[in-house]
Amino acid sequence: MEPHVRRRLLTINRTFYERFAAAFASTRFGKQPGYDRLWPYASGAQSVLDLGCGNARLARFLAGQGWRGIYWGIDISQPLLALARQMTQALEGMQACFLVLDLAEPGWSGVFSRSRFDVVFALALLHHIPSHAYRQAFVTEMARLVRSGGYAILSTWRFLHNTRMRRKIVPWETIGLRAEEVEAGDYLLDWKKEGIGYRYVHHVTEEEMTRLATQAGLHVVEMFHADGREGDLSLYAVLRKAA
Secondary structure, three states: OOHHHHHHHHHHHHHHHHHOHHHHHOOOOOOOOOHHHHHHHHOOOOEEEEEOOOOOHHHHHHHHOOOOOEEEEEEOOHHHHHHHHHHHOOOOOOEEEEEEOOOOOOOHHHHHOOOOEEEEEEEOOHHHOOOHHHHHHHHHHHHHOEEEEEEEEEEEEOHHHOHHHHOOEEOHHHHOOOHHHOOOOEEEEEEOOOOOEEEEEEOOOHHHHHHHHHHOOEEEEEEEEEOOOOOOOEEEEEEEEOO
16 A cells, blocks of 8 residues: 555544544443453453543443453544543543554554553454554554453454445545555445544454464454444454463
8 A cells, every 4th residue: 555545544534533523422432242242351450551442432341340450541532532531530440541642653552662461452443554564563563562461352343244334335536546546455434423524444354353463473362243233243353462
């Protein structure tokens, strides 16, 4: 993928999450059904890093389960982080910290050069990173921040398997690009709540997720489908770092 195309796709997503932060967050307050299956991996953790935390939906779920520990939420959207700080103020027993950081650019993990976390989450984030090479770089940096024996947990949208989501796919010409300029599995989805917007999304398959994990030195513990009205909108991957 040419650098200028990648920059264009990143700009599309950044603009979306700045402009539609409130509308986006308004539909994402309750826990995702898949979270229950993730809880056993996080229940004994003392520290959690939530990459692409949005409005801290995961933090509220963990607190609701009685989790007590240090939670770091990272996102590039300041409006979403403002909502996250507001929504976690009243959570008891959890030390919540937030940081604005561009996770799509390699080198972001340097901020935590002296820290390792029991569990590092990246939920509904990986599919927003353009270019396979950059997705690999992201997972590799994510793995670097997991302590030995800890977990990296990701989720991505299975929008091609969902009739409602497939209706959101629009031609690349809508934003002035051509299909041959992007990579296989790349799509443009529209948004029609409180205005018209667009998001770049890559369809991550189980095979791609396995390759990303293996090349990052992570072992696949399990993958499963959950969420959405049909119960299979998200692909979850639980990955473990060798002790």
